[in-house]
Amino acid sequence: MTKNIKVTDENGNIIGYTYPKRVKGLVKNGRAELVGDCEIRLTDRCSTEIENSEDINMNIINFNAREFKFDQRCDGNVGSRMFITDDFGNNTEGFEIGDWQWSWTQILCEKKLEKNTDYVFRFAVGGGVCNTCDETLQFVIAPENIWEERHTYQLAKSSYKPLLSKKSKDGDMLRVYEITFNTGDFENFAFSFIAMHAVARVMPALELDKYAELEDYSYEQFRNELNQCTDNCDENNRFSDVNIDLSGSVISQKTLNKIFSQLGGNVNVDLSGAVISDE
Numbered sequence: 001m002t003k004n005i006k007v008t009d010e011n012g013n014i015i016g017y018t019y020p021k022r023v024k025g026l027v028k029n030g031r032a033e034l035v036g037d038c039e040i041r042l043t044d045r046c047s048t049e050i051e052n053s054e055d056i057n058m059n060i061i062n063f064n065a066r067e068f069k070f071d072q073r074c075d076g077n078v079g080s081r082m083f084i085t086d087d088f089g090n091n092t093e094g095f096e097i098g099d100w101q102w103s104w105t106q107i108l109c110e111k112k113l114e115k116n117t118d119y120v121f122r123f124a125v126g127g128g129v130c131n132t133c134d135e136t137l138q139f140v141i142a143p144e145n146i147w148e149e150r151h152t153y154q155l156a157k158s159s160y161k162p163l164l165s166k167k168s169k170d171g172d173m174l175r176v177y178e179i180t181f182n183t184g185d186f187e188n189f190a191f192s193f194i195a196m197h198a199v200a201r202v203m204p205a206l207e208l209d210k211y212a213e214l215e216d217y218s219y220e221q222f223r224n225e226l227n228q229c230t231d232n233c234d235e236n237n238r239f240s241d242v243n244i245d246l247s248g249s250v251i252s253q254k255t256l257n258k259i260f261s262q263l264g265g266n267v268n269v270d271l272s273g274a275v276i277s278d279e
């Protein structure tokens with residue numbers, strides 16, 4: 001049985017994780033209350049006595065930028081480790097990875113963990129979305145750094161559901177993840193973040209209650225706003241009457257075709273005296 005129920009104190013701080021069976025006893029005895037499908041909150045008197053109990057294990061790995069480096073197996077790494085000021089005025093260290101082109105970027109961290117033990121990897125991601133909605137954003141856990149044994153979490157488009165998704169004060173998308181996994185018979189693990197065709201900021205996650213003041217903002221809302229913006233642009237900025245003067249120029253048929261396909265609508269091109277090549 002997996003310890004997949006989050007245990008928090010009265011302030012919402014994570015104490016650890018426990019078994020669903022253990023939850024029933026804690027709630028029944030009035031030592032905890034349910035605050036979600038996968039979370040219980042301990043009473044004040046219970047927090048102290050149970051904090052170091054064997055059945056609530058604090059095997060939480062928080063993202064630490066200084067433990068990561070660019071994976072040298074990737075030729076196209078783009079990004080940097082940097083300090084940023086978050087929405088709450090805190091200076092934090094994270095990684096900005098990826099670009100708007102097709103540079104496959106990967107950062108890597110290796111750790112030795114206990115066998116047959118439950119762990120939780122916590123991190124936050126800012127951005128990591130693209131207007132064309134074809135970005136790559138992944139979190140990967142690879143035991144013994146064996147790629148064939150990896151567990152891949154598709155963060156792009158929020159395909160792997162975040163614990164919470166908010167709109168940052170600059171209007172960007174901010175998502176918090178807690179990835180639960182068991183080490184099984186392995187000890188050495190490699191953790192990777194991968195980005196392509198989007199710029200993502202990977203940083204430590206704060207306690208969940210810290211994000212309460214931020215507006216909820218899902219990937220679906222982002223898509224709807226994007227589609228609405230696109231529709232408005234089509235209605236208000238349609239290239240219905242475009243006049244282009246190419247008189248006397250030398251231009252290829254390929255370039256002309258590109259102009260017509262991109263602008264659409266009624267395009268008036270003056271080709272007086274122009275030389276059109278086949279190349």
